Amino acid sequence: MRSESETQFDDDPFGIRVAERLKRLPPYLFGKINKLKHDQRQAGVDVIDLGMGNPTDPPDPLVTEKLREAVEDSRNHRYSVSQGIANLRKEVAKRYWKRFGVRLDPDREIIACLGSKEGFSHLCLAMMGPGDTAVVPAPSFPIHVYAIVLASGNVIAIDVRDPSKFLERVAYTCEHLYPKPKLVIANFPHNPSGTCIEQDFYAELVKLAKKYDFYVISDFAYADIGFEGYVPPSFLATPGAKDVGVEFTTMSKAYSMAGWRIGFCAGNPEMVRALGTIKGYYDYGIFQAVQIAAIIAMRHGDQAIDALTAEYQSRRDALCDGLERIGWPIEKPKAGMFVWTAIPEPWAEMGSIPFAMKLIEEAGVAVSPGRGFGEEGEGHLRLAIVENAQRLRQAVRQIDRCLRSDEGA
Template identity: 50%
Template sequence: MSEPDFYRVKRLPPYLFAEVNEMKAAARAAGEDIIDLGMGNPDLPTPAHIVDKLKETVDDRRTHRYSTSRGIPGLRKALAAYYQRRFGVSLDPEREVVATLGSKEGLANLAQAITAPGDVILVPNPSYPIHPYGFMIAGASVRHLPLGPDKDFMSELARAVQHSVPSPSALVINYPSNPTAQVVDRAFYREVVDYCRRHGIWILSDLAYAEIYFDGNPPPSILEVDGARDIAVEFSSLSKTYSMAGWRMGFAVGNETLIGALTRVKSYLDYGAFTPIQVAATAALNGPQDCVDEHRAIYRRRRDVLIEGLEAAGWPVPSPRATMFAWAPLPERLAHLGSMEFSKRLLTHAKVAVSPGIGFGEYGEGHVRIALVENEQRIRQATRNIKRYFATLSETG
């Protein structure tokens, strides 16, 4: 029997990280020590008081039953309280907050809820893969907005709206950005909100890296802007803030219509996260926040070690102001290789794994993403390995 031609699967391109991942797995199987700075998988442990709350709750057999798809009331109230103290934004936990199984699930299910086949969705490029592909799976046509130092976002947005048929129905934005680590201010959000309100475009904002910032200026929420709640929903996650990636605990907040649509779709698809996880997540949001400051300081030190080490290796890379990533232009003498081949050579010759920029979209070509997911000693070793690899290139001309 020939391979089935499934419509939604057919729309997905080959997974562009697969080749590097397979090489990494093969090298490790052969006993090689690979320093993995590819996947953004936090290595810091979840704070003890959160784990303790999980252990305490899981012993209550009543929590072993089905939970609530939209999130237990205490968790939704805790998330609303976080938005109030962090952003000065008041949310109704009943109508404007829904818990999700990580932000990826929320984005994908909202795409299913609001998208009809053929709808045009605007997505930055490069971007985190779920941003375009969640909508592509839902049947949408994705129009990419190229990002880069030589691109003006508002000009690209206006051009895309002018030349899209039918008119775009939604815009995805992600700041602090994965993969580029770009940050924006409230003025940027005001301009985007004003434009999208005039053109009847929903906004989906991904704020997963709100608490990993290094310059003393906490990234804002789009919901701080007047009128944003008329058209915008925002996704957040505990994965990076509290190093709870495997717990799969996220949220969507904002526009009541969008939250209602997501909640309804989710009610058919899941019973929510395991109740002890939701109780522990509530403890994370309501409990002491010094762990967040500690994690931020660790990532800052790792960032500095990475940037200084790469500079010493002859590879100047912009220092990220936020996120757990550096968005690194390919070294000038190796730029001709492209991001995929460069990543493969870095893995083979320096034993360092990074993510090729092309995996985040065509406008990510010419860069690699380096994740701060190893300790300072390992990052120093990675930069030394890279320096030695570059030295062999000099010796061979």
């Protein structure tokens, strides 16, 4: 296998003269795992797939019904507007007010995106260029790193698992790096580590942003999925946040609308305008029927979100309690869709990619190896609680059988 550095300096990895920025991308680390998963399925194995945070639950029937109705209206099949229709942006503003007490101007401070990942990537392209540096939480959700790389910026990865140390290191980096970082990415509840923070974290981050003159992008994908009364705080609810940054939210997770591709960027009007400008060139907006159905989801979706959150909590408990019982110590996440765990001791040396492959081959359970989230993720696994509790208990039994047969060997 080629090493990452070999690939980065490979002159012609595609056999055509691709742009330099494409050559800066390392090989796709989940490729081997995905192939193995596919091969196992071809061979008839019912793989329990905890690999991706891709919800298996359907959206609220109210929402699919509205989509059906909107699809029948021929006016909705034309190009829409790149920033999202006005009523959709108004609904986002209402939700921010109701949930977080944040006032947003739907015209200047909110823009709809084709999923938050699209918006995040294009905002990085709008803000970052050669010579610019971004601080990115580590271990890292890949696009947090590669949106910067694709925009020709530099990345400083800072371990996020201890949030107060993260802030200290951001401050230290700003004191010692020249030029200083231009952008700091926040993502709480964090994917993949599940790290959560309280509002005071953002108060400190805003203070640092003003002191050292950097911008903030908060990726708030798991805004609505908090357990046991924990409500993940919004960056925008911090006084002064709008002066320095924006926040991305998505309908992919709490609304189970991942395939619909709809998310939002809200906050600093100049950053929203920068994203709107670049999007105005690249796209014609989200399918209008999807935008109309999304309005209904936000307007009437609270009960469905509460029910789904309760469901995720019971899945979390089924998986974590089950793994504890087989001798695998787990820290339960307070929010989000993932369980992040160290590989148990006897197999810790093996490395996360071979261990994840072992679990697919020998236990029929697919998980994400921590290495896929950068070097800081090595030694860990990420398990998405996207299958129901019964399947998760089955996954634990299969993992138990696989690891026991190893110990007996």
